[in-house]
Amino acid sequence: MQDKLKRTLPPCDGRRRASAMRSVLAWNQIHETETGEPRRVYMLTFGCQQNEADSEKLCGMAEAMGYAVTDRQEDADLILVNTCAIREHAENKALAAVGSFKELKKVRPDLIIGVCGCMTSQDHRRETIKQSYPYVTFVLGTSSLHQFPAVLWDCIDRRRRMMLPEHPDDVSGGIAEGIPTHRASDYRAWVSIMYGCNNLCSYCIVPYVRGRERSRNRQDIIDEVRELVAKGYKDITLLGQNVNSYGKGLAEPCSFADLLEALDAIPGDWWLRFMTSHPKDADRRLIDVMAKGTHIVPTFHLPLQSGSDPILKRMNRHYDRQSYLDTVAYMKQRLPRLTLTSDIIVGFPGETDEDFEATLDTLRTVEYDMLFAFIYSPRVGTPAASMEQVDDAVKKARYARLLKVQEDISARRSASLEGQTLKVLCDGPSRTDPSVFTGRTPGNRSVFFTGTPGMTGRFLSVHIDRTEPYALWGTVIQ
Ligand code: 5AD
Ligand code: SF4
Secondary structure, eight states: OGGGOOOOSOOOOHHHHHHHHHHHHHHHHHSOOTTSOOOEEEEEEOSSHHHHHHHHHHHHHHHHTTOEEESOGGGOSEEEEEEOOSSHHHHHHHHHHHHHTHHHHHHOTTOEEEEEESGGGSHHHHHHHHHHOTTOOEEEOGGGGGGHHHHHHHHHHHOOOBOOOOOTTOOTTOOOOOOOOOOSOSSEEEEEOEEOOOOOOTTOOHHHHHOSOEEOOHHHHHHHHHHHHHTTOOEEEEEOTTGGGTTTTOSSOOOHHHHHHHHHTSOSSOEEEEEOOOTTTOOHHHHHHHHHOSSBOSEEEOOOBOSOHHHHHHTTOSOOHHHHHHHHHHHHHHOTTOEEEEEEEESOTTOOHHHHHHHHHHHHHHOOSEEEEEEOOOOTTSGGGGSOOOOHHHHHHHHHHHHHHHHHHHHHHHHTTTTOEEEEEEEEEOSSOTTEEEEEOTTOOEEEEEOOGGGTTSEEEEEEEEEETTEEEEEEOO
């Protein structure tokens, strides 16, 4: 799949980006809107936390180019759709969203629409957009995120569409530092520590759309986290497709455990978390660093994918059920307040009833707090897409069964917290009922309680009165 892509976007260094940003800003200042108000950018994000983090950078760059961020698409002069490609459903949702902007473009012909992210890092999807969505102004893949100002400037200056192919695996430009970021929250923050993935799990599109693994310099990450803590951020999540391989290939190599230890030393009242870990690399030293940590929350997302060894082999996961269980046993021993979550794929090609039972059995053995389960979705260009597929009805029936098994486990795990007093980071009034406030525990469980506006973004002590499988209800005690 990759071979077909030729690199045609020129490498973008910081100077070229800064110059494009100045050009767009100047253009926006010279060409005033009818109302004299600044132009506006509307950002729509699909997919994972890495995509959320990328969107914050796209918004940050747009802001630096004179666009005000809006949450009303009908007010926008620039719409950015940051897409996901992990499953067919994710791509369909993104395409439907892009399709929904057709009418808006008719009413506002000057509207610029950019489609970015993982879906548009694939050759065939760029072609879909080019052919079937003529009102889209530009596409941008994940490896060209930092080129956004240059591409936007080209669209404005030359009044043309920019649909250039690119090569997600070409990382010759290195990692762009110093990109302005418009953070969605002023107390929770994402910090990407690495990009791409080298694992080539046979079902997964990520290595094809996010390219090879590359890590940010240790000091750049430490500086960013230090600055966030100084600004009052309370919950900082380190992001990477496989954080455990952080540091490989750096001029001064540094393991993920070392990085975590260095960050944990930053003083203040704040939480440090990370995702995602690959079970083959989640070593004991990392767990020991977590056990000793002050800020690192005892929370682990450790995707199992399947509890059957033959399936794990065909998934190219490089661990087996027993070694996974050994890692979990060590975590439970070293981290008594551990919250453990996982991802499962149901209906991977060739999955038999026996394989599926092995997965259910593993769920019962591990007792995850929460689980993210997905029905297998073939992805163009990945090895598993050409393996013998499981019947759709079988996949759906297994998925429903798995959810039921997990619901009972999650209910038991939640119930074990009843009567405890937990530290909770308050997110303010809930969307459905403003008199009920929400917050998150260190393990990322939702907690509901009666609150007051000044509590948003603060740590609270909450006594847990009642539990549901995926939510807790409590009373603030301070
Ligand atoms: N089909 C279904 N689920 C998938 N995932 C990754 N690729 C696929 C696919 N082709 C799931 C894995 C991964 C999570 C982010 O998405 O469980 O951990
Ligand atoms: Fe995130 Fe993977 Fe979806 Fe890209 S394809 S947005 S990396 S989940």
